[in-house]
Amino acid sequence: MVPARRLRSRGDDSPRGTLRTILSGRAWLGGRLQSVEIAIDEDGRIASVGKIRTGAPREEFGERVILPSATDLHVHLREPGGPAEAETIPSGTAGAAVGGVGLVGEMPNTLPPVVTLDALHDKAARVAGRAAVDVLLYASPTVARERGALARAAGGFKVYLSPTTGIADAPELAEVPGLLRELASLQLPVAVHAEDPRRFAGRDAPKTPVDWNRHRPARAEEAAVDALLDGPEALRLHVAHVTTAGEVERLRSRGVSFEATPHHLLLSDRSGDDARTKVNPPLRPEPERARLWAAFRRGEIPILASDHAPHPANEKAWPFDRAPSGVPGVETMVPLMLARVRAQELDLATLLLTACERPARWLGQPIGRIAPGHRANLLVVDFRRRAKVEARRLHSPCGWSPFEGWEAIFPEVHYRDGVRIVDGGEWVGSPTGRVVRPEFAFSERPAGSPERGS
Ligand code: DOR
Ligand code: ZN
Numbered sequence: 001m002v003p004a005r006r007l008r009s010r011g012d013d014s015p016r017g018t019l020r021t022i023l024s025g026r027a028w029l030g031g032r033l034q035s036v037e038i039a040i041d042e043d044g045r046i047a048s049v050g051k052i053r054t055g056a057p058r059e060e061f062g063e064r065v066i067l068p069s070a071t072d073l074h075v076h077l078r079e080p081g082g083p084a085e086a087e088t089i090p091s092g093t094a095g096a097a098v099g100g101v102g103l104v105g106e107m108p109n110t111l112p113p114v115v116t117l118d119a120l121h122d123k124a125a126r127v128a129g130r131a132a133v134d135v136l137l138y139a140s141p142t143v144a145r146e147r148g149a150l151a152r153a154a155g156g157f158k159v160y161l162s163p164t165t166g167i168a169d170a171p172e173l174a175e176v177p178g179l180l181r182e183l184a185s186l187q188l189p190v191a192v193h194a195e196d197p198r199r200f201a202g203r204d205a206p207k208t209p210v211d212w213n214r215h216r217p218a219r220a221e222e223a224a225v226d227a228l229l230d231g232p233e234a235l236r237l238h239v240a241h242v243t244t245a246g247e248v249e250r251l252r253s254r255g256v257s258f259e260a261t262p263h264h265l266l267l268s269d270r271s272g273d274d275a276r277t278k279v280n281p282p283l284r285p286e287p288e289r290a291r292l293w294a295a296f297r298r299g300e301i302p303i304l305a306s307d308h309a310p311h312p313a314n315e316k317a318w319p320f321d322r323a324p325s326g327v328p329g330v331e332t333m334v335p336l337m338l339a340r341v342r343a344q345e346l347d348l349a350t351l352l353l354t355a356c357e358r359p360a361r362w363l364g365q366p367i368g369r370i371a372p373g374h375r376a377n378l379l380v381v382d383f384r385r386r387a388k389v390e391a392r393r394l395h396s397p398c399g400w401s402p403f404e405g406w407e408a409i410f411p412e413v414h415y416r417d418g419v420r421i422v423d424g425g426e427w428v429g430s431p432t433g434r435v436v437r438p439e440f441a442f443s444e445r446p447a448g449s450p451e452r453g454s
Helices: 089-098 117-127 146-154 174-186 209-215 218-229 245-251 262-267 284-299 333-340 348-362
Strands: 019-029 032-043 046-050 059-068 070-073 101-106 134-139 156-160 191-193 237-239 255-261 377-382 414-415 418-424
Touching: 019 348, 019 377, 032 059, 032 174, 059 348, 070 089, 070 333, 070 348, 089 101, 089 414, 089 418, 117 134, 117 146, 146 174, 146 414, 156 174, 174 218, 218 237, 218 245, 245 255, 245 284, 255 348, 262 284, 262 333, 333 348
Parallel strands: 019 059, 070 101, 101 134, 134 156, 156 191, 191 237, 237 255
Antiparallel strands: 019 032, 032 046, 059 377, 377 414, 414 418
């Protein structure tokens, strides 16, 4: 359990020891928005939450809402190997900071891919001194003799069951059970891209997102998930970008962690005709999208993640069948959902669980909750501060967003360890983000939780 440092002996919630600052505003605690004071200690941890009567400097936010910063456990920052016109570690993490994301899980399908300890060390060296927020590095377990060393140095594994950007070959499904057994023994979280390429339709030259959905149909996801569900109990399994309500139901009933992305929740295969909305797995038809969104609203999807996968705008303008798959999203994920909260289409509690608390817990991080002992990675949100997504103002050099013109609420302030890294919606920090790994004390699940892999 997180050590509670709160002392009540003085009749209030004031902590002992030196404080860096006290934030006062409203926060979602105990099932409602209430006025609180959050004391932050000199190490940048939350020291106490409640009424605080010590004399540390105070920052008053009045009616504005203080939230934990989000964790986006699925991003592609394109380093090493580029293309730098799509993203870099500095640009992608600055976008994350401004979008309210304080930790990103960086995927291994870079050039070269992170399949060796050397490649992992190279990527970690690129994060040092260049990242605006913290970064957890996934490795790909395709080289058997490297797996043990990678498990001791990486933050998680990512398994691709189908070819996609940067991944030419995927394991045979027959090899999957053995791989899962070995990964379970290595204990790191394991995220899986679950599409079975044997179920892809052999249609040549798809020309639109509607064709792409037919080419990589939902039954390919279903078949890949079949191969995962009999994995060992100890495996800390997470299924990436689930696109159908049917899969939501199946994974939920089996207690497996999974995510949905803003693009699968908000866009359909008719949201655009060109390759900009080409993505793997594909956008689905509108009725399916609506069912996925309804499941999310009901709190049936445990985790929200962006699968931020930027490509240069000129490549997304290529003929559909040759254009790369993927859409950007790390900077817009939380702002789009805050706008849905404002419109009363989504409960704030659901957003906090899916974007902050659960992804942090899956990655074993002491963030994502306003609670003593957690890092003071916090956002301040003014729900009156409405904006529109404008790609030219986002940090990714890719220069476009599938959500151009959508309503959004960007956080006004973002604290990392109690220090402002975003102020007035602009990144004002220095690149102090570091590489983090799971801390198992923070990956405990509540008693009675059906989730596996604890
Ligand atoms: O559309 C996708 N793009 N899906 C993936 O799995 C990879 C990603 C990328 O890296 O561009
Ligand atoms: Zn991805």
